[in-house]
Amino acid sequence: MSIATSSTESSADLATTHNAGGNARITGSVGAAIFVLLFLEGLTVLRVKELISWHVFFGVLLIPFVAVKIASTTYRFARYYSGRREYVEKGAPPLVLRMLGPVVTVTTVAVLGTGIGAVLENRRSSWLVDAHKVSFFIWFAAMTLHVLGHALETPALAFADWRRSGRRQTPGARARFVVLAVTVAVAVPLAVASLGWAHHWHQARGH
Numbered sequence: 001m002s003i004a005t006s007s008t009e010s011s012a013d014l015a016t017t018h019n020a021g022g023n024a025r026i027t028g029s030v031g032a033a034i035f036v037l038l039f040l041e042g043l044t045v046l047r048v049k050e051l052i053s054w055h056v057f058f059g060v061l062l063i064p065f066v067a068v069k070i071a072s073t074t075y076r077f078a079r080y081y082s083g084r085r086e087y088v089e090k091g092a093p094p095l096v097l098r099m100l101g102p103v104v105t106v107t108t109v110a111v112l113g114t115g116i117g118a119v120l121e122n123r124r125s126s127w128l129v130d131a132h133k134v135s136f137f138i139w140f141a142a143m144t145l146h147v148l149g150h151a152l153e154t155p156a157l158a159f160a161d162w163r164r165s166g167r168r169q170t171p172g173a174r175a176r177f178v179v180l181a182v183t184v185a186v187a188v189p190l191a192v193a194s195l196g197w198a199h200h201w202h203q204a205r206g207h
Contacts, residue, residue, distance in 0.1 A: 021169075022172040023076050024076075024090075025157050025170060025176060026068070027069060027076070028153065028154045028160075029157065030065050030072065030180070033065050034066065035154070037061055037062050040058050041055065041062065053196075053198050056194050056197055059112060059194075060116065060187075060193075060194040061190070070105055077101075080092055096149065097146065097149045100145055100149070101146075103138075104143055107142055110131070110135035111132065114132035115132045
């Protein structure tokens with residue numbers, strides 16, 4: 001009886017320990033994907049008038065990835081401040097990054113929301129265009145610091161599940177791959193559907 005109980009407790013301890021590690025990996029993987037997509041989105045900003053359709057495409061493509069990252073970081077936040085042992089032992093991010101987190105989240109939602117809203121409203125003079133620009137500058141400053149703060153850990157987390165040893169170290173890789181696959185499966189059709197949203201912007205050059 002005691003052996004069975006001990007075995008059960010050990011399994012539970014092991015599962016909770018891997019919970020925090022798995023959360024970090026899915027956050028890192030999605031974060032790396034977001035970084036690549038933001039780079040591509042940034043290229044369209046250089047010639048946004050001519051590349052507005054691709055600007056919208058990459059912006060919409062980002063939405064599911066951003067949603068997953070917000071969910072994973074919120075989960076970690078809730079688990080840490082509720083006192084879950086594995087998250088407390090893992091520790092919180094540095095204070096500066098913790099303060100930046102809500103700013104990055106709010107401005108990211110603002111940039112994406114106002115951008116999509118401006119395109120769908122079909123009016124180039126909309127207040128949403130101005131709100132999109134303002135929120136972008138605030139977001140860019142916060143995101144730059146955020147990326148620099150996670151630059152060293154993100155690549156290792158993003159590729160950890162692609163190594164057999166890494167998968168053994170933190171079980172749950174299959175579930176994390178499924179999350180990534182579903183995110184891509186949602187993002188790509190949504191982004192493709194958005195290619196026609198900005199056709200009316202090509203008819204004017206006042207932006």
